[in-house]
Amino acid sequence: MPGSKASEEARRKQILRAAYDVASRKGLAGLTVRHVAAKADLSTGLVLFHFKSKEHLVIALLDYVLETTTVLHLTEDIASIPSPLDRLLALLVREMNRLSAEPRRIRLFFDFWAQGFTHPLIRVRMQAEIDRYREAFRPIAAEVLAAEPDRFSHVTAEGLAAVAVGFIKGCAVQSMIDPKNFDFDEYLSAMQGLVGQLAPGAAV
Amino acid sequence: MPGSKASEEARRKQILRAAYDVASRKGLAGLTVRHVAAKADLSTGLVLFHFKSKEHLVIALLDYVLETTTVLHLTEDIASIPSPLDRLLALLVREMNRLSAEPRRIRLFFDFWAQGFTHPLIRVRMQAEIDRYREAFRPIAAEVLAAEPDRFSHVTAEGLAAVAVGFIKGCAVQSMIDPKNFDFDEYLSAMQGLVGQLAPGAAV
DNA sequence: TCTCGTATTGAACGCTGGACCAATAAGGAG
DNA sequence: CTCCTTATTGGTCCAGCGTTCAATACGAGA
Structure with a gap:
């Protein structure tokens, strides 16, 4: 059932973009791992495979936002x-x-x-x-x-x-x-x- | 088991003060009905009896903050x-x-x-x-x-x-x-x- | 082609939160 | 004192969350 693989870096960026999309619409309070996974068309498990926890994801998203601003x-x-x-x-x-x-x-x-x-x-x-x-x-x-x-x-x-x-x-x-x-x-x-x-x- | 009764107004203020205490410490993300009830020494049910829902409580807290500022x-x-x-x-x-x-x-x-x-x-x-x-x-x-x-x-x-x-x-x-x-x-x-x-x- | 490491999945677990409710005590009205 | 309203309780329910994991498929290297 697993889909096609992708490079570590590409996956992380894909997930971060999805996280940004969710967070910028619903706010940080509405940011959930499931929503991010759904937006990126991935399973919830994969999100936590690349970012060890939700906190890591949130911090990575913050860094992403600050870097790309x-x-x-x-x-x-x-x-x-x-x-x-x-x-x-x-x-x-x-x-x-x-x-x-x-x-x-x-x-x-x-x-x-x-x-x-x-x-x-x-x-x-x-x-x-x-x-x-x-x-x-x-x-x-x-x-x-x-x-x-x-x-x-x-x-x-x-x-x-x-x-x-x-x-x-x-x-x-x-x-x-x-x-x-x-x-x-x-x-x-x-x-x-x-x-x-x-x-x-x-x-x- | 129910404790002593209080007037509608007094109870609401008591709960709002507790809510303010919790929210000003933990932030709105850390504001839960249970925490508020515990801080006010009341049951969780009572908080939702006086404020029909958490959303009502949050809005009432906002009004309270703006009024008392x-x-x-x-x-x-x-x-x-x-x-x-x-x-x-x-x-x-x-x-x-x-x-x-x-x-x-x-x-x-x-x-x-x-x-x-x-x-x-x-x-x-x-x-x-x-x-x-x-x-x-x-x-x-x-x-x-x-x-x-x-x-x-x-x-x-x-x-x-x-x-x-x-x-x-x-x-x-x-x-x-x-x-x-x-x-x-x-x-x-x-x-x-x-x-x-x-x-x-x-x-x- | 076979194999091995790993990216990927989806289901499951445990927990917490908001909401609901039957039972109960409190206090005023008669 | 009795009754009736209602404030109050604690337990329960359920949805949604983060997290874990066994199973699985992919792709590179031999």
Whole structure:
């Protein structure tokens, strides 16, 4: 009765994709080994053959989600923007666009995040991920501070990076639960109105 | 064998407190009727006698959490601050202090928030709650805009209120998962550095 | 072609959770 | 005191879960 075999790596990916599909639809609470197996057209036993337990599967799924999520990086068009503050703003805009572009992925991310409160293995991974995200903002934040040292005398690059992350995650908190009523443009222009004026020659 | 009776209202509150205790420790995933009953020193049947089903209990718990959570309101000391922007900042500071003051409650809040992605009844309540929260910021945001109309020409009070909520929720996203490594003061001074300069006569 | 390791299956086990219910005690009304 | 409503109990049921396992089929190497 067994079906055709497949390589270890291919099977794991197939199962992880199925797990992602289930979890992104039903949430982590609705993620069961049986559902994953059914979605992947495999037996339940095989899922647990490749991932020793459900916990291993969940952690592997988290790693999969974090790996396949676009990491923050400076694209050429953004890097070429002269004003550091405009560069930071352009990055924020791009990240906010991702919120509406792949809501299911972001929701799953936050589902894991909330599970991290009680699950140590998930927690450490989420801590590392958010750290990584904040660190990606730091060099740009540092450039913003360097451009206007007197105005940001008591501000650190770490703090500014944290605020940048806060902008995005805070936007996500509001938009993920209520996409229809959340106005991205309003949020953006309010953000620009707050910080945009600090750049001396910034054309907004 | 039945124990002493109690009034409908008293029993419900007793059960809800037990449910809150369990959920704030173990998370919503660890919330079971049996645990709640045990924590309240009652039989499992009684819990389901007062709350017809577990779902009813969960929704009632959510309402309980939202009701007993301090609503955002202007205290006298904050209302007496002359500069609108300083008033807004003072509010943000107070809300951020609540994040570290009652982390378990906030974590439970976000747990519900994430469950709202897949559970319609939870979702509408969280939408309404976040709306309410944002609306509470709106009048203060409007005063900020009125104080400097030319600088905020394209900014609406709704947008500014949303950004204020974003500041706080974004701070929560980072601090709830990693309280030890998150620096509230750094976050705050970066925030003040960004927006504080906009107030002409603000002494920070 | 034969063989051996292993990927694969489907059924079975044990457990936990929500839900249900007959029996029972409690307390107020008459 | 008696009765009647109902809050309360503990046990039971059943569905669904993660996990285990003997049986089985596949495919590479000899």
